[in-house]
Amino acid sequence: MSLEKRLLKNKIMENIKNSGNPQTFTVPTEFNAALHAKCPKCRRGDIFANSMYGLKAQKMNVNCPHCDFKFEREPGYFYVSMFVSYAFNVAQMITIAVATYILTGNLENVWLYLVTIFIGVFLLAPFNYRYSRVVLLYWLSPGLHYDPEKSKDNPYKYSEG
Ligand SMILES: [Zn+2]
Numbered sequence: 094m095s096l097e098k099r100l101l102k103n104k105i106m107e108n109i110k111n112s113g114n115p116q117t118f119t120v121p122t123e124f125n126a127a128l129h130a131k132c133p134k135c136r137r138g139d140i141f142a143n144s145m146y147g148l149k150a151q152k153m154n155v156n157c158p159h160c161d162f163k164f165e166r167e168p169g170y171f172y173v174s175m176f177v178s179y180a181f182n183v184a185q186m187i188t189i190a191v192a193t194y195i196l197t198g199n200l201e202n203v204w205l206y207l208v209t210i211f212i213g214v215f216l217l218a219p220f221n222y223r224y225s226r227v228v229l230l231y232w233l234s235p236g237l238h239y240d241p242e243k244s245k246d247n248p249y250k251y252s253e254g
Contacts, residue, residue, distance in 0.1 A: 120244055123231065130223060132157040132164075133230045135243035140164060140227065145219050153226070160243035164230065171226060173233070178225035182214060185221075189213040 118137065121129070126136040138159030142152040156163050165171060193209045194200070230237065 118244065118246070120239075120241070123239065126239075127227050127231045130227050132159060132162055133234075133237055134162040134240050135160040136239060137244055138162075140230070141223060145223050151219060151222060160240075162243070164226075166234070166237075171229070174225040174229045177228050177233070178221045181217075181221045181225060185213060185217055186210050
């Protein structure tokens with residue numbers, strides 16, 4: 094074996110060794126994990142398969158790619174997130190209306206408010222879709238908590254089902 098090949102092999106072996114080391118992964122805080130829409134169980138796997146603002150509609154992973162946690166805990170589980178989304182919408186509409194008033198000082202033109210609210214809600218729809226589900230999983234699901242065992246590099250070894 095040539096020296097070059099041997100060096101390459103050592104490098105590969107080192108990479109494998111490092112990737113198998115649990116210390117290389119730092120567990121994010123609950124807020125950061127939620128912000129990045131990570132699995133609430135392991136805080137490593139992504140809940141969504143694609144980005145929030147892309148050309149394609151957002152797609153949720155069925156199971157966590159890291160720990161295999163099933164996000165839709167029971168059929169229809171995410172219907173509840175509609176209420177969260179509704180609360181987001183109300184808060185955003187009020188914020189947009191207040192901001193419009195502060196910026197324009199206009200109290201005459203109803204259309205101004207309708208149009209800015211409509212545009213705002215339209216632009217925030219992907220955000221609401223994503224974070225209503227994240228909020229449901231992180232803070233409105235009793236019994237669903239972060240599990241350090243699931244965060245390990247080989248969570249299947251420790252998973253009980
Ligand atoms: Zn997970």
